[in-house]
Amino acid sequence: MAQQQNLLGGRYLLKDKVGAGGMASVYRAVDQVLDRTVAVKIMLPQYASDATFAARFKQEAQAAAGLSSPYIVGVYDWGKDGDTYYIVMEYLRGTDLKSGIRSHGALDPKKVAQIGSQICGALSVAHKHEIIHRDIKPQNIMVLPDGNIKVMDFGIARAKNSHLTQDNNVLGTAHYVSPEQTRGQELGPTSDIYSLGVVMYECATGKVPFDGDDAISVALKQVNELPVPPSQVNPNVDGDLERIILRCMEKDPANRFQTADELRRVLNSYLAGRTVDVPEPTRVIGAAGAGATTTRVMSDSTQAMARPVNTTSRPVGGAAAVNTQARQFDTSSYNTKPEGSGKGKIVAAVVAVVAVVAIAIFAVSGLFAPAEQVIIPAVVGMEQEVAEATIRQNGFEVGDVTPGASDEYPEGTVIEQHPTADGVQTAAKGSEIDIVVSSGPEEAATTKVPDLSQAENEEDARNMLIAAGLEAGSVTQEGSDTVEEGKIISQSPDANEEVEEGSKVDFVISLGPDTTPVPDLTGMTESQARNALTDAGFGMSRDEAYSDTVDEGYVVSWNPSGSQESGTEITVVISLGPEESEPETPTTPNTPDSPETPSTGEGSSDIDLTGMTKAEAERAIGAAGLTASFSYADGTQVGVDPDHVISWTVSGSTVSVVVAW
Structure with a gap:
């Protein structure tokens, strides 16, 4: 294109x-x-x-x-x-979580909890900026090559203070939307938590909890049916993880985890093997969010909407009409006659069809006429008693009153309201306004720092920190003679220290023994050798020996060589020059009239060229008053270094020398 x-x-x-x-x-x-x-x-x-x-x-x-x-x-x-x-x-390079589940099926429970914890980390940041994602689903979770995840696509996210016109369209994917999102109600952090619960359910079982032929039938199941416990789909799901998932998926938002941080703390405790204090899920269906209080226990096979005590509802646009319409009928009351009673069956069927059609029409087009709209009062910052009076004076009812920690607002003061009053916003007269009242500053949750010396490698150390609700801080490397390569040498804060969750822990990774190559001391004087070793971090001990090939005061050899730990003492042998010997009776060189005395270099009485270089041999032959003749051969066969004498023969006044090339 x-x-x-x-x-x-x-x-x-x-x-x-x-x-x-x-x-x-x-x-x-x-x-x-x-x-x-x-x-x-x-x-x-x-x-x-x-x-x-x-x-x-x-x-x-x-x-x-x-x-x-x-x-x-x-x-x-x-x-x-x-x-x-x-x-x-x-x-990003990687694959989305949905594709991963399709390829691999159900994931390990610990991996499910790790993914859930990381998604909570993303939601926590968004919710603190008053942004609700609204479309948490596996397709929007990217799994990176290192196994970590990133949340994508804020395409339908909406900030709480947005002034955009709100419509009644049910956004998001039906398999993952919360019941209140299906109804078109005001959404909050708990709506994202419900969707996350569905994502974890699918990760743990390989299947979505609710499925159907079309989006509307699936959305209705989100409202009306309870999920099959994950352990009944996948027996590998343990009780702790199951309770966490099902609490996220409670129909009533008040019964879910209230913040992403709260859910993350529980998941991290599960990952760390600590006790998880999560109650058994509610096995009832009620008129959630509608002010009703009566619920009816459901069987695992048949789940339908329960009968409310009254028809009072909390309208949100056209949603009020739909919810009221659906709740005016109690389908359970029509199934009390014997099985042969056709009238009861007909009435129940008609009622069910009316309820489903009403909700379906709303979900698709929002055709129900809204109630009288009035301006929403702003009560944030007011004391609770004053706020409730203000709500009633403006034609509204006080809805849910829940506590919430706040560093900004004093105890007893309203810190949030739903729906909000940002700009000139209206809602149906007589509907409810929920408020959150400050309970004072929240005490920071703490956790013990794990002992990273027990980690096998850096990745293992990072996973231990994540499981404890902590993050990796500065990670450095250094040599160690006592700690195996790849293991952790030290950490800050120390192991078992109590710190706030979310704190960063610095640690140092071992590179193994700290070794350095011993410098080449060939051709150096004693002083030069000592300086070279000191600069490289080594000590030096001196030894001496006679040498016919190395001048006095120069290095003959050193030990050890190669790479050594810093501080190792290197023994250096310094030449004393040639060893003095008793004067020998001079011999008369062979003359052409005398018989030839050949030599192979072994035990020659005339001249000894053993171990000499070509230049040294030439000087020795000249000093003896003889003439040198040189040829070359491969010295590797006899273990002779290049440019050194392999053998020689004396013929008259000529010494024929074979030198290694």
């Missing part, structure tokens, strides 16, 4: 298309300024001229760019080129 040749923003050269989503296509590209490969998301042409979609696309870039986490895909840049918008992101 022509667009592939574009140089977006005068900087990003598009290469090839690597993916596509509902609003945009993704290309691999080269950043020509920084010379690096990046991923560029480009809004589809049909949406580029739509102001609402353009605003959402721009908001995605701004929101995602503010998120910094090792578990979130980095956003580098964004802009507009001509009529289209684009976002520049980190280019």
Whole structure:
């Protein structure tokens, strides 16, 4: 396509298309300024001229760019080129989690918990920026070559303070959406936690908990049915992990883990082998989020919506009408007659069809007429009693009142409200406003630092830290004579020290014994040899010996050689020169009239050239008043170094010498 040749923003050269989503296509590209490969998301042409979609696309870039986490895909840049918008992101090599599950099936429980913990790390950062992802699913989780993950695609994420018009479309994928998302209600962090629970369920079992022929039937199961316990699908799933997953998937958001940090702490405890204090899941179905209090215990085979005590609902746009309509019928009351009663069956069937059709129509098109809308009052920062009075005075009801830790607001003060009052926002008159009341500053959770000296290698040490809810800090290397290569020499903070969760731990990895090559001392004087050894970190001891080949004061040999540990003492032998001997009776050189006295170099009484170089042999022959004649041969066969004498013969006044080449 022509667009592939574009140089977006005068900087990003598009290469090839690597993916596509509902609003945009993704290309691999080269950043020509920084010379690096990046991923560029480009809004589809049909949406580029739509102001609402353009605003959402721009908001995605701004929101995602503010998120910094090792578990979130980095956003580098964004802009507009001509009529289209684009976002520049980190280019990842790996595979999405969905493909991994399809290839390998159910994962090991510990791996499931590790993946869940890392996703929690990403969600924690997003939620602290008041951003709800809204589309947590395996397709949006990238598994990197090192086994870690990154959360992708904030394409339908929405910040809580967004002023974009809210519609009733059910966003996200039906297999992973929370019940409140299916109903079109206000979403919070617990909605992402529900979706994460579904992801962990699929990782642990290889199957999604709810499936159907179409998105609507699956979404209805999210609301009306309980999941089959993971251990019944995969017996390898232990009870602790099962309770964690099922608590994430509670129908009532209040019964789930309330923050990503809370869930992460529990998963890290599970990874570390500590006791996991998670209650058994609720095996009931109720009118979650609708103000109803009566629930009905469900069997594992048949699960339907329970009968509420009243029809009071919490409307959110058209959602109020749907939920009220569905809850006005109690399907269980129509099945009390004997099996032969056709009337009861007919009524129950009609009721079920009406309820399903009502919800389906809402989910697809949001056709129900909203109630009277009034402006939402802002109560954040008020004392609880004043806030509740203000809510009622403005035509609303006080919904759920939950405690929450806060460093900013004093105890007893409202720190959050749902729905929010940012800008000029409205909601149905008579609907509920939930508030979160400060319980004071949150006490930081602590954990014990693991003993990294027990780790097999760096990767093992990092996994131990993750399991303890900690992070690796500075990692350095140094030599050690006592710690095996690859093992941990030291750490800071120390093992078993109590620190805040999320703290960083520095550690030092052993390179093994610290060795250095002993320098070559050939041709050095004693002083030069001592300086060379000192500079290399060695000591020196002196020895001496006579030598016919090395001048006095120079190095004859040294031991040990090769690579040695720093500080090793090297014994250096210094030459005393040739050893003096008793004067010999001079011999008369052979003359042409005298018989020849050949020599092979062994025991010659005339001259001894053993161990000499060519030059030394030539000087010795000349000093004896003889004439030298040289030839060359391969010295390796007899173990003689190059340029040294192999053998010689004396014939008259001529000494024929064979020298190694």
